[in-house]
Amino acid sequence: MADSILKVKDLKKYFPVRGGFFSKPVAWVKAVDGVTFEMEQGEVLGLVGESGCGKTTLVNVLLNLEEPTSGEVYFDGLDLFDMDKKSLRKIRKNLQIVFQDPFWSLNPRLLVRDIVGEPIKVHANCSREQLVKKVGDLLEMVGLPRSGVFKYPHEFSGGERQRIAIARALALSPKLVVLDEPTSSIDVLSQAQILELLKNLKQSLGLTYILISHDLSVVNYMADRIAVMYLGKMVEYGPADDVFDRTAHPYTKALFAAIPTLDTEGIDSIATIEGSVPSAINPPSGCRFHTRCPMAKEICRQREPVMVDLGGGHRAACHFIGKDAKGAC
Ligand SMILES: Nc1ncnc2c1ncn2[C@@H]1O[C@H](COP(=O)(O)OP(=O)(O)OP(=O)(O)O)[C@@H](O)[C@H]1O
Ligand code: SF4
Ligand SMILES: [Mg+2]
Numbered sequence: 001m002a003d004s005i006l007k008v009k010d011l012k013k014y015f016p017v018r019g020g021f022f023s024k025p026v027a028w029v030k031a032v033d034g035v036t037f038e039m040e041q042g043e044v045l046g047l048v049g050e051s052g053c054g055k056t057t058l059v060n061v062l063l064n065l066e067e068p069t070s071g072e073v074y075f076d077g078l079d080l081f082d083m084d085k086k087s088l089r090k091i092r093k094n095l096q097i098v099f100q101d102p103f104w105s106l107n108p109r110l111l112v113r114d115i116v117g118e119p120i121k122v123h124a125n126c127s128r129e130q131l132v133k134k135v136g137d138l139l140e141m142v143g144l145p146r147s148g149v150f151k152y153p154h155e156f157s158g159g160e161r162q163r164i165a166i167a168r169a170l171a172l173s174p175k176l177v178v179l180d181e182p183t184s185s186i187d188v189l190s191q192a193q194i195l196e197l198l199k200n201l202k203q204s205l206g207l208t209y210i211l212i213s214h215d216l217s218v219v220n221y222m223a224d225r226i227a228v229m230y231l232g233k234m235v236e237y238g239p240a241d242d243v244f245d246r247t248a249h250p251y252t253k254a255l256f257a258a259i260p261t262l263d264t265e266g267i268d269s270i271a272t273i274e275g276s277v278p279s280a281i282n283p284p285s286g287c288r289f290h291t292r293c294p295m296a297k298e299i300c301r302q303r304e305p306v307m308v309d310l311g312g313g314h315r316a317a318c319h320f321i322g323k324d325a326k327g328a329c
Pocket of ligand 1: 029
């Protein structure tokens with residue numbers, strides 16, 4: 001059994017909506033609203049859900065790029081929200097991110113040496129020669145020639161630029177890497193190669209990934225565990241095979257059924273997700289999915305469902321898990 005590397009407890013991130021004369025908060029965007037999960041070292045967590053459900057906000061809080069509103073996060077057993085700046089800086093080296101679009105995430109005016117080497121320069125005292133060697137090693141690790149060290153980002157293709165972004169994320173030998181839509185802005189062939197590279201790097205370096213993707217076939221290919229978010233809440237979570245085979249939450253079923261490439265035989269007849277995601281400022285009462293859920297009953301409007309344990313680490317939050325919705329309320 002691997003060790004737990006990340007524990008997240010009841011994490012919330014609310015953004016203020018300011019208005020009035022004094023620009024005081026008049027409402028709150030409940031981007032992440034009470035999320036609890038944990039990860040084991042070496043696993044890949046696929047984080048899925050429609051646009052605006054809070055995936056990026058969740059990882060930004062984990063990476064300390066956003067202040068949490070409340071909750072707890074333990075990384076390697078250490079409380080991330082209760083440590084001094086120096087310790088946090090040390091820990092932060094172990095948590096890195098690869099952004100969606102390598103075109104925007106790489107400074108076009110800098111040489112690859114400085115883009116990939118920047119985190120090394122910040123954290124370690126090394127000579128120019130040592131830096132060039134280290135960056136060359138990192139480029140080789142991601143399948144690029146060492147000669148790329150003295151080139152600019154525009155001299156590379158989209159897939160190659162994403163490799164540079166991965167090399168930069170790996171520069172400080174992190175333990176956990178967040179991949180926020182890592183393949184969505186590159187061509188299909190490069191996508192497959194980048195996924196292969198990420199799998200190999202995970203194996204050889206013992207990395208742990210949080211993978212955010214709208215593409216469920218990517219998640220299906222990469223993830224050991226899946227977390228499904230809807231309007232700031234985690235609605236289903238568990239081992240990937242189990243979540244695909246015994247999909248429990250109506251929202252997850254709808255998400256999966258909307259993807260033709262997945263084997264959705266075991267999934268009932270919800271073909272698409274009706275309607276649009278409601279506002280995160282004033283989310284629906286009770287179960288947040290009730291305004292779009294074909295199974296919704298009165299209780300769904302009134303009471304928020306709790307997570308139900310389905311065994312084997314699989315859980316989902318719906319009033320009717322294991323029950324017949326027809327008979328209720
Ligand atoms: N800095 C911010 N200030 C105010 N609201 C924000 C801020 N950042 C995100 N939000 C809001 O928080 C909610 C969650 O946004 P987030 O970007 O985390 O979603 P997401 O799941 O990553 O979406 P996508 O799939 O489009 O990337 C949205 O309603 C968004 O508008
Ligand atoms: S609790 Fe009700 S509205 Fe929510 S997913 Fe379950 S059936 Fe649908
Ligand atoms: Mg996002």
